[in-house]
Amino acid sequence: MSKDKLLFYMPENKLKSTGGPAGYLYNLRQGLESIDAEGYRFLPPVKSAFMNSKILQRVVPQFIKNKRRTRRLINLLDVKADLPVDLNQYQGVHFHSTEDLYLSREALKSYGGTVLLTSHSPCVYHKELIMRLDRRDANRNADRLKQLEYLDEYAFNRADYVIFPCKEAEEPYFHTWEKYSAVRRETKLRYIPTGIQGCIAKIARQEIRERYCIPQDAFVMSYVGRHNEIKGYDRLTNTIPEILDKSGAWMLVAGRQGPLYPPHHDRWIEIGWTDDPYSLVAASDLFILPNRETFFDLVMLEVLSLGVPILASRTGGNKFFEKFGSRGISLFGDEKGLARAIEEFLSMGKDAHFDASNDNKRLFESEFTCSKFAERYCNLIEETCKGA
Missing domain, CATH: 3.40.50.2000 (Glycogen Phosphorylase B;)
Known part of the structure; x- marks a missing residue:
């Protein structure tokens, strides 16, 4: 059975014209379609969790939401994802957060294809997670939360290739993560500038x-x-x-x-x-x-x-x-x-x-159009997933 080239580790119904991974992949999909690229797949659609609904977020008191976020992060290293697909159907899988890659660690033990990682966080991801918490909760649980660093270490080490939009985009990782120089592997790094759909002013x-x-x-x-x-x-x-x-x-x-x-x-x-x-x-x-x-x-x-x-x-x-x-x-x-x-x-x-x-x-x-972005990306996949 022939394999598809690549799985983007993102449910297709989560793509939208915005920033971060969802916007990155929205623009990339537009570009791939424009150049008729084949063999690229997304995770199947998912329903939003009830706890994440906008209505519930307005009703639930802030201190309860704070406690829930803190508890989730404290327990995050013990969580394992139940993947909805068999990764071995794909020559490569591209993760767009170190958290997703870490949570997929069990499935990756038996995966023989190429693992790619793009971390879209403006700083090392575990620190971004901690910064989202109420400061008092973060301070009370500082020792346990510090262990989240392992999430980033595992992801950068397990990935076969780490993709940044440009070399300069690594700068925040050097600034915010003392271990980045030790974890970083020059031979793994690839740089692919992003592209987007051109913007239009609705009002003159x-x-x-x-x-x-x-x-x-x-x-x-x-x-x-x-x-x-x-x-x-x-x-x-x-x-x-x-x-x-x-x-x-x-x-x-x-x-x-x-x-x-x-x-x-x-x-x-x-x-x-x-x-x-x-x-x-x-x-x-x-x-x-x-x-x-x-x-x-x-x-x-x-x-x-x-x-x-x-x-x-x-x-x-x-x-x-x-x-x-x-x-x-x-x-x-x-x-x-x-x-x-x-x-x-x-x-x-x-x-x-x-x-x-x-x-x-x-x-x-x-x-920087979507099609230019997609052309660069396809060239990268031809290089990194060859023979996988």
Whole structure:
């Protein structure tokens, strides 16, 4: 019986146009379909657990949800997954979290194919899990939770290949995991830049500006994302208001507020959560991506596809984009560098802004579409799963 090339360890009904593993595989599936690639399969559909339902999440008190999360993590190393498929039907299986790979350890004992791993976490995964807990619960159970490190150690050691979008995306793992240098194996590493479907603004630039009383000829900066330090939101609040005062520019921000909050400024506009961030970004002249740590932020690709110039922090996966030489991508080091870079962009003429926008559109189309992503991925599977 011939084997399929690869199993993606993700139920197909969980794919969606978002970040993380679900979005990564959603875009990859679109690309595989566009190039008529065959032999790639997903796990069968699953129903959402009742305890994860949105209705129940609203009803259950927060302290009970906190206790439940803590108890789950304390017992996680003893859990084993009951796989709905026989892995030996596939030449390779690609896991998209170290947790999934660890929980499948029994099935992997008898598996003779190629095991691939992509960890989408912006830091080592066991620390991300612990950070999701209530701080008091995490502190009370610190010794037992520390044992979760074994989950990541096992996954990185058991995988035949570890796939990152680029070498720079490894940076957060060096920064957040002391053992990463010891666990890391150069011969296992492969780098496959992600691709996405191009984004489209639903509402015209002129209409967005009218809606928020922004003059049509004003210079507008934008940011979309969480309001916390790891995403660099405080860098914006510390730097941008003075620039707004000096220049008459505007700041347009989307994303749920907290734990950090915006400054009081007439030209700093907070939209809150939105299901159409692309229209806001497309109505701006410069997008700012100020993260302190980053893996490979899909926001960068989304903004490229919209043709909006980007000013990003020089960290993690952001650094990967320097090599393309686009006039629409600039990187900064600290808050002073952020201020200087904005001032430089403000001093550029409209022709330079137009050229920067076109460079980003061209870069996206040449490197980061779903089909380009799928072509790179298929080449990787031909290399790594050959003879499996």
